[in-house]
Amino acid sequence: MDKGLHFTICVVTAVLLLRESSQAGAGRNDDAVSKGTDPRGAGEGLPTLTVTTILEDPYVMVRGAELEGYCMELLAALAGMLRFQYRVRVVGDGQYGAVAAGGNWSGMIGEILRREADIAVAPLTVTSAREEVVSFTTPFLQTGIGILLRKDTASQDMSFFHFLSPFSKETWTALLFAYLLTCFCLFLVARLSPCEWNEPKNEENHFTFLNSLWFGAGALALQGATPRPQALSVRVIAVVWWLFTLALLAAYIANFTALLSSGSEQLPIQTFEDLVKQRNLEFGTLEGSSTFYYFKNSKNPIHQMIYEYMEKRREHVLVKTYQEAVQRVMDSNYAFIGESISQDLAAARHCNLIRAPEVIGARGFGIATTQASPWTKPLSIAVLKLRESGDLDYLRNKWWESSCLRQSRERWGPLEPPALGGLFLTLGIGLALGILAALAELSSSSRRAAAHAKKSCCSVFTEEICTRLRIKGAARQSQETSGKANA
Numbered sequence: 001m002d003k004g005l006h007f008t009i010c011v012v013t014a015v016l017l018l019r020e021s022s023q024a025g026a027g028r029n030d031d032a033v034s035k036g037t038d039p040r041g042a043g044e045g046l047p048t049l050t051v052t053t054i055l056e057d058p059y060v061m062v063r064g065a066e067l068e069g070y071c072m073e074l075l076a077a078l079a080g081m082l083r084f085q086y087r088v089r090v091v092g093d094g095q096y097g098a099v100a101a102g103g104n105w106s107g108m109i110g111e112i113l114r115r116e117a118d119i120a121v122a123p124l125t126v127t128s129a130r131e132e133v134v135s136f137t138t139p140f141l142q143t144g145i146g147i148l149l150r151k152d153t154a155s156q157d158m159s160f161f162h163f164l165s166p167f168s169k170e171t172w173t174a175l176l177f178a179y180l181l182t183c184f185c186l187f188l189v190a191r192l193s194p195c196e197w198n199e200p201k202n203e204e205n206h207f208t209f210l211n212s213l214w215f216g217a218g219a220l221a222l223q224g225a226t227p228r229p230q231a232l233s234v235r236v237i238a239v240v241w242w243l244f245t246l247a248l249l250a251a252y253i254a255n256f257t258a259l260l261s262s263g264s265e266q267l268p269i270q271t272f273e274d275l276v277k278q279r280n281l282e283f284g285t286l287e288g289s290s291t292f293y294y295f296k297n298s299k300n301p302i303h304q305m306i307y308e309y310m311e312k313r314r315e316h317v318l319v320k321t322y323q324e325a326v327q328r329v330m331d332s333n334y335a336f337i338g339e340s341i342s343q344d345l346a347a348a349r350h351c352n353l354i355r356a357p358e359v360i361g362a363r364g365f366g367i368a369t370t371q372a373s374p375w376t377k378p379l380s381i382a383v384l385k386l387r388e389s390g391d392l393d394y395l396r397n398k399w400w401e402s403s404c405l406r407q408s409r410e411r412w413g414p415l416e417p418p419a420l421g422g423l424f425l426t427l428g429i430g431l432a433l434g435i436l437a438a439l440a441e442l443s444s445s446s447r448r449a450a451a452h453a454k455k456s457c458c459s460v461f462t463e464e465i466c467t468r469l470r471i472k473g474a475a476r477q478s479q480e481t482s483g484k485a486n487a
Contacts, residue, residue, distance in 0.1 A: 139364025
C-alpha cells in the first residue's frame with residue numbers, strides 16, 4: 001500500500017513537472033528572447049503582436065532571461081494603453097533594415113515585409129526609403145547625426161591666453177570699465193567728503209587717483225590695500241566693490257573649472273568639415289544604416305567627400321554594431337558618425353568620450369508596422385499621449401542618466417555681460433549711493449560753515465567743491481561773487 005502511494009505521488013509529480021516545462025518552452029524559437037503580456041494582467045482574449053527589435057544599449061538590453069531598456073518600457077506602456085499582448089524577438093541578422101543587392105530588405109524592415117513580425121520597436125530611423133515599404137508611427141525620439149570622439153585623440157594644446165576663456169571679450173571690456181569707473185568714484189568721493197579730507201588747504205588727500213587704482217586692484221586680489229577709507233561715502237563704494245570682486249572671482253573660478261573639465265574649447269573637430277580636413281582619425285558609420293545612406297544621397301560636397309571616403313574603405317571603417325563602434329572609438333584613432341542621441345549616451349557612460357558640437361540631418365525614431373496595418377494610427381496616438389503626459393521625457397532621463405561628474409559641453413560657454421548684469425547693476429547703485437553720501441556730507445559741512453561765516457550756503461558749497469577739485473579759476477570767481485554779496 002505504501003509502495004503504491006509512493007509510486008502514485010512520483011507519477012503525479014513527474015506529470016506536473018513535464019507540463020510546466022512544456023508551458024515554459026511553448027512559443028519559443030531560435031530567435032525569441034522574451035515574452036511580454038499586457039501589464040494590466042488581462043491576457044485572455046487579447047491580440048498578440050510579434051515585435052522585432054535589436055540589441056542596443058539603452059534601448060534593448062539582455063538582463064538574465066529578460067529584456068529591458070527604453071524600448072521595452074515604451075512597449076509595455078503601449079500594450080497597457082492599447083490592450084494587446086506581445087512576443088519580442090531579436091532580429092536575426094542584427095541589421096536595422098537596408099535594401100540588399102537583389103532588391104530584398106534586410107534587418108527589421110525585412111522581417112516586417114516577410115510578415116515574420118507585426119511591428120518593430122527599436123531605434124529605427126524614419127527615412128523615405130523605408131516609408132515606401134512600411135508604415136511608421138509618430139517618432140518617439142528626436143535625433144540627428146553627430147561625431148563621437150575620444151577626448152585624448154581630439155584634444156589639442158591650449159592657447160597661451162587660455163586663462164581668459166571663462167569670460168567673453170565683451171565681459172572683459174565691461175570689467176575694465178567697471179574697475180576704472182569705481183577707482184575714479186573713489187578718488188572723487190574721497191576729495192568731496194569732508195570726513196575723508198577735512199582741511200583741503202592744509203592737508204594732503206591720500207586717495208590720489210593712483211592710490212585709488214591700487215586700492216581697487218588690491219580688492220581684486222582679495223588683499224587689503226592702503227589708504228584705508230574713513231568717510232561713510234568712501235566705505236560704501238569700497239564695500240560694494242569688495243562684494244562685486246568676490247562674486248566676480250567666484251564666477252571666474254567656477255567657469256574656468258568647468259572649462260578645464262569639459263574640454264570643449266580643446267576640440268579641433270567641431271564640424272563635419274573639420275573631420276574631412278584632418279588626417280589623424282579614421283571615421284565611419286554602421287554598415288547599411290540610414291546614416292550611411294544619408295551621406296550617399298546628400299548633395300552637400302562635404303557629405304559627398306565623407307561618403308566617398310567610407311565607400312572606398314568600407315571593409316575597414318564601417319562597423320557591424322553600435323557596440324563595436326563605441327569600442328573602436330575607445331581603443332583606436334577612430335571617429336564614429338551616427339545618431340547623436342546614442343552618442344550622448346556613450347559620452348554619458350564613458351567619460352573619456354565626447355560628441356562634437358555639430359549635429360546634422362534631424363530625424364526621428366519611429367515604430368515600424370506593415371503597410372495598411374490597423375495598429376499604425378492607434379500606436380501613433382498612444383505615442384503622442386505618452387509625449388503629452390511627460391512619460392517619454394521620464395524614460396529619456398531615466399535611461400540616459402550620466403555617470404560622469406562633469407559639466408555638459410553644450411551648456412558651457414564664456415560668460416557674457418548679460419549673465420553678470422545684476423552684478424554690474426549692484427555696483428552701479430553702490431557707486432551712486434557713495435557719490436550721494438559724499439555730497440550729503442559736503443552739504444552738511446557747508447551749511448555749518450556758512451552759518452558760522454554768515455555766508456550763502458550755495459556759495460560755500462561751491463567754494464568747497466572748487467577747492468577740493470582744485471578748480472582755481474572757478475574758486476576765485478566764487479570768492480569775488482561772495483565778496484560783492486557781503487559788501
